[in-house]
Amino acid sequence: MRSVILGSGSALPKRVVSNAELAEKVDTSDEWIVERTGIRQRYIADETETTATLGTDAAKRALDAAGMAADQIDLIVVATATPDNTFPATATKIQALLGIDDCIAFDVAAVCTGFLYALSVADSMLRGGNAKRALVIGSETFSRILDWEDRTTCVLFGDGAGALVLEARDGDAGILTTKLHAQGKHNNLLYVDGGPSTTQTVGHLRMKGREVFRHAVVNLAEVLEETLGEVGLSNSDIDWVVPHQANQRILDATAKKLGLPREKVIITVDQHANTSAASVPLAFDVAVRDGRIKRGDLVVMEAMGGGLTWGAAALRY
Known part of the structure; x- marks a missing residue:
């Protein structure tokens, strides 16, 4: 099931x-x-x-x-x-x-x-x-x-x-596996400086960009390999990677670290910027509707965010 x-x-x-x-x-x-x-x-x-x-x-x-x-x-x-x-x-x-x-x-x-x-x-x-x-x-x-x-x-x-x-x-289609991680010791790298139990205000987003970039490239590459290993697949089996659309540099660096051609990476950051939790399903939908992602394709989704949290999912569409 x-x-x-x-x-x-x-x-x-x-x-x-x-x-x-x-x-x-x-x-x-x-x-x-x-x-x-x-x-x-x-x-x-x-x-x-x-x-x-x-x-x-x-x-x-x-x-x-x-x-x-x-x-x-x-x-x-x-x-x-x-x-x-x-x-x-x-x-x-x-x-x-x-x-x-x-x-x-x-x-x-x-x-x-x-x-x-x-x-x-x-x-x-x-x-x-x-x-x-x-x-x-x-x-x-x-x-x-x-x-x-x-x-x-x-x-x-x-x-x-x-x-x-x-x-x-x-059947064979569907979500094959998901892998999730978090390291709260890095919660000060990307956060909002407000909240109900602290300031009683909404607050604003704050980020230490260089440190987030460094963690992102390492963590995303590792979790993607971990996810594929869980289901006995390799990078060469991937039809499409749908990454969190944070920054073109992160997307390029992660693909390079994994040895993946850029042609296999769905990129929408140029049009949508970083839409946080919306970015992965938004990019996935764009690629399905324009015909790139087809039924039977092996798709890997991955993301990293404040927390720090990160994770990946492998699925057969």
Whole structure:
């Protein structure tokens, strides 16, 4: 019994913000941003767009792709670091917006690795018989927690959502394995300087970029090899890597360390910037819809985020 992906979907805010537009308000330039990150634009949510509304739109598209009605879902897991409210869980708001009367619904918080944590939890629950069909959603409005006077961080992030519909089925397709890690001793490398139990404010994102980069390249390469080893596969078996879209330099360095050609790496960071927990499912959906990822392909997803947390998943689509 495996968790099979029946459909994917994604959603982006209406407003596109180019590097040039950002440079009008921040001490930066298009050349500086592209050279250091590969980012050319990002999507920024307006006051009517929230983590819940973006997640709902992505979920609806995933359900349409799966040919499934919302009331057939009995589990919703949302990965987010920017929930609409401290509580209730954003998953319950999405449940209501989808018109689902009753199902399991909760959030997972592991920042940029959040979608892989959510995917692993949903996979375990499906294989364990707690549910039959699940929506796994990564949705973020990171623009709400950015310090727009800090050019080292505000140029890196954007808003968006991605979703997968999973169903427990027998067969060769589906999630083969997931591997998750965390090292809380590095929690000061990427964090938000606020929270209900400390400052009672939302706070802003803070990052020590060079140290995060160093950990990312090592950790992502190791967890990808660990994941493949778990199911007896090698790098040459991979059809596509769908990485967290943090920075073009990290993507290139990780691929080089693994000996993977760039042509096998799905890259959307130039168009979407870093959308945290939304980036992996968003990039996956883009590649499915443009025809790159096809049924039967071996796909590896990987991500690293604040915590530090990191992980990977291998699946047969």
